[in-house]
Amino acid sequence: MVTLTREACEEYAQEVQKLSTKLMELIALSLGLPENRFNGFFKDQTSSIRFNHYPSCPIPHLALGVGQHKDIGVLTVLAQDDVGGLQVRRKIDGEWISVKPTPDAYIVNVGQIMQVWSNDKYESVEHRVMVNSEKERFSIPFFLTPAHYTMVKPLEELTDDQNPAKYRACNWGKFFITRKGSNFRKLNVENIQFYHFRVSNMKKRGGVHRKITHLTVSTSLSFLSLKIMVLYIIMKSLLAFIF
Numbered sequence: 370m371v372t373l374t375r376e377a378c379e380e381y382a383q384e385v386q387k388l389s390t391k392l393m394e395l396i397a398l399s400l401g402l403p404e405n406r407f408n409g410f411f412k413d414q415t416s417s418i419r420f421n422h423y424p425s426c427p428i429p430h431l432a433l434g435v436g437q438h439k440d441i442g443v444l445t446v447l448a449q450d451d452v453g454g455l456q457v458r459r460k461i462d463g464e465w466i467s468v469k470p471t472p473d474a475y476i477v478n479v480g481q482i483m484q485v486w487s488n489d490k491y492e493s494v495e496h497r498v499m500v501n502s503e504k505e506r507f508s509i510p511f512f513l514t515p516a517h518y519t520m521v522k523p524l525e526e527l528t529d530d531q532n533p534a535k536y537r538a539c540n541w542g543k544f545f546i547t548r549k550g551s552n553f554r555k556l557n558v559e560n561i562q563f564y565h566f567r568v569s570n571m572k573k574r575g576g577v578h579r580k581i582t583h584l585t586v587s588t589s590l591s592f593l594s595l596k597i598m599v600l601y602i603i604m605k606s607l608l609a610f611i612f
């Protein structure tokens with residue numbers, strides 16, 4: 370049995386942080402960037418560790434350990450016991466796939482910040498945790514996150530005219546505070562996510578332009594109905610833009 374002292378936790382945090390730095394160096398190389406490209410973001414990092422305990426539940430299909438989500442940070446390095454329960458959502462068909470625990474191995478999740486930095490070359494995976502009917506489960510995720518003053522946006526080296534930035538810049542500290550502001554309450558709207566900063570809204574504006582151009586050449590419509598339709602399309606696009 371392991372005793373969880375402050376010293377043990379601090380030592381663990383330091384070691385898993387070193388591992389994360391190594392992983393970030395490998396990711397940088399995989400993107401054709403210098404090995405130390407990401408180091409500057411972690412000088413005053415806001416990384417954290419969570420200790421998860423999932424008690425057993427006799428009717429597990431009616432309970433959720435952790436609801437479906439994409440990690441918001443850069444990387445998550447997850448240690449888990451041998452009980453299992455973590456599931457990832459397969460993109461092609463939306464099916465939930467169980468992740469079989471491998472002894473002495475970590476699970477590494479790509480977070481939303483990594484997705485933004487790489488301009489979608491890396492993609493954050495949706496996951497959730499189911500509880501077990503007989504056994505309790507423990508897991509320890511380490512969430513690698515940058516300094517609070519970091520402006521999260523696609524790296525300039527990975528964008529150009531052919532491959533423009535897919536996300537607008539967002540201040541990590543403000544993002545985090547906004548997110549935690551809900552204090553884990555269930556909200557009526559989805560909590561803030563990095564994919565809310567996707568530039569795809571701009572495409573919709575292009576769409577409005579195309580539709581209006583098309584309408585103005587349809588001469589069979591009376592002027593009044595044309596105006597109403599244009600107004601309707603603008604309102605619809607504005608609503609889509611806002612929500």
Ligand SMILES: O=C(O)CCC(=O)C(=O)O
Nearest residue numbers: 421435449455498508510
């Ligand atoms: O316990 C796990 O396997 C995953 C935990 C998790 O996704 C989280 O804490 O955000």
